[in-house]
Amino acid sequence: KNGPRYPGRTSSGALINYDLYASRTDNSGSRLSAWNELRLFGDAGHFSTNGVWQQQLEGSTTYQDDGYIRYDTWWSNEDENAAVSWRVGDLVTDSLAWSSSVRLGGIRVGRDFSVRPDLVTYPLPAFSGQAAVPSTVDLFINGYRSSQANVQPGPWSMTNMPFVNGAGEAVVVTTDAAGRRVSTTMPFYVSSSLLKPGLSDFSFSAGALRNNYGIKSFDYGSAAASGSWRYGLTDWLTLESHAEGADALALGGAGGQVRLGSLGVVNAALAQSQMSGEHGNQYSWGYQYSNSRFNIGTQHIIRSAGFSNLALYGDRNSGLAGTEYTLSRRSAQYSASVSLDRFGSLGAAFIDIVSGSGDRTQLWNLSWSKNIWGNSSLYVSASRDQRQGDWTGTISLVIPFSERGNASLSMDRDQQGTTSQRVTV
8 A cells, every 4th residue: 555545535426528520521411429427426327328429511431421320338336445337238348468349238347446556556666674773775766765764772674665567776875873874776667567466356247249340239149258367476467367258259478577687577478278079278478577668568369270269259140241350360569669858759660460261461660759848748740551661640739728728730641641630619
């Protein structure tokens, strides 16, 4: 814990939320849409239902009929003491880095640390030593003094680390009554993706697969279930497991995340599946490292031809003709970003995906962002399709007026070289 706990209080009420949007293009004509949400809340929990009404004013459209489409309807509540929440109705299953999410109509129960902001869920380093005489101990984290304590002769330990993430350097300065100082420098690495020893995180969902979401209001298919469980075994090892099931599908997998001292975190997992008698395997691994100046990461997944999951199972049983969804056979992602201080921040990413049919997609992305005045920000991004040699790009300027309003100006360029401009208030 990092401070006193103030339990949440509940009040009763209702609201109607809405978003009106009008568009006009040379190809599709004019169209009007109205997204809306009705929300009720109180001691019994939180109820919400939302959807969108659309109307073609001129021209023709081929992607959706006019009228109202319901998106999600659900009720949820939380147990703050146990940091557990549940949801009944439309939901999206939770997933790990090596699993997928699907939409269900059913129930989800799982750990929800967001209702307990007083809890620190990931392991923080502790610094200890031995004092021969009464002394003063100062702890400096990345050059800034974090804490100071007076210790008596004997062993001592300091655990009140500030909230940091990534690699850093701690300097412990011990000063005795005679003024003698001893300085010790210790590197450390903190990762919020790990769990404290003995702490568990879980999520379980069961219900009917949601088909044709955003196209049909009520289209539910086969029964399905999905669950994940994570456990902090040590300060440097967090175990993970995941399982999915349906009428003709069974999937199970396990993995873990390991902190390599102050060199970052590696993750690896193995999953096996069986669908309609066909077996398959999935192997995944990755690495992440970050510090105050830059961060790098990579994630890889290799699947055999017979590997299946609920996303593929639901697509094949959705009843929507013409779908040819397949899982990728191999994917690799590389990303890096660096802080340029007053010159903003620079990022780069490369994605390489081989589909189930053998098609290959390779994308480069470069981005730069900077706060220019006040809270206004400028964002520039460029992407290249390595296989086709085409470039796309975006330039965006966001200007906040206050907490209640902002404006943005953007310009996009697509693969065909066509540019478009957009003004939003």
